[in-house]
Amino acid sequence: DTAVSQTPKYLVTQMGNDKSIKCEQNLGHDTMYWYKQDSKKFLKIMFSYNNKELIINETVPNRFSPKSPDKAHLNLHINSLELGDSAVYFCASSHRQGAGEQYFGPGTRLTVT
Amino acid sequence: GQSLEQPSEVTAVEGAIVQINCTYQTSGFYGLSWYQQHDGGAPTFLSYNALDGLEETGRFSSFLSRSDSYGYLLLQELQMKDSASYFCACGGATNKLIFGTGTLLAVQP
Numbered sequence: 001d002t003a004v005s006q007t008p009k010y011l012v013t014q015m016g017n018d019k020s021i022k023c024e025q026n027l028g029h030d031t032m033y034w035y036k037q038d039s040k041k042f043l044k045i046m047f048s049y050n051n052k053e054l055i056i057n058e059t060v061p062n063r064f065s066p067k068s069p070d071k072a073h074l075n076l077h078i079n080s081l082e083l084g085d086s087a088v089y090f091c092a093s094s095h096r097q098g099a100g101e102q103y104f105g106p107g108t109r110l111t112v113t
Numbered sequence: 114g115q116s117l118e119q120p121s122e123v124t125a126v127e128g129a130i131v132q133i134n135c136t137y138q139t140s141g142f143y144g145l146s147w148y149q150q151h152d153g154g155a156p157t158f159l160s161y162n163a164l165d166g167l168e169e170t171g172r173f174s175s176f177l178s179r180s181d182s183y184g185y186l187l188l189q190e191l192q193m194k195d196s197a198s199y200f201c202a203c204g205g206a207t208n209k210l211i212f213g214t215g216t217l218l219a220v221q222p
Contacts, residue, residue: 041198041214042215043200043212043215048209055208056208092156097209098204098207098208100145100146101158101161102210103158105155106155107154
């Protein structure tokens with residue numbers, strides 16, 4: 001009965017490749033997010049979706065494209081991976097947009113070589 | 114814009130009480146949250162304050178003063194398992210949660 005799940009947990013790939021991360025929540029929340037946490041542990045929002053609609057796009061390169069097929073799923077596709085994309089990517093969800101109480105998935109540690 | 118400041122590291126001993134402070138700047142502030150993150154784990158929600166005052170949840174309490182743009186997380190009866198990073202986060206007019214840079218708490222025996 002995992003609340004927010006994401007796959008894969010680890011992703012090691014070479015520069016220039018394309019990869020996807022999947023996220024699902026079973027909490028019945030309307031809003032889902034993608035966050036990036038860098039090596040200094042700085043946690044920054046990338047995207048936010050509310051009921052499948054893109055609400056926030058935080059000046060993320062076009063190589064990153066989120067997709068929300070329904071309000072329980074939010075996927076992240078990354079094209080032409082670069083070394084600087086190496087980070088931990090967290091999916092999260094909440095009842096409403098920008099809520100103080102958010103539930104995070106276990107994270108995907110992406111390493112680009 | 115929005116910004117938050119918190120100490121980078123705090124050290125305390127088992128059984129002690131520790132306070133992690135957070136000051137914030139944001140327009141349209143509507144609440145201050147606290148999250149715990151163990152090494153290699155995901156951020157876990159601890160508490161949320163929208164109004165001034167103290168909120169208590171077991172060994173953890175969180176305080177907010179809107180007039181001072183200040184809050185803190187108070188951890189009592191510290192245990193080794195409380196060693197983790199603690200993030201304050203605030204919501205504002207931009208309708209997104211902005212996280213502080215985190216405070217690494219080391220609990221020593």
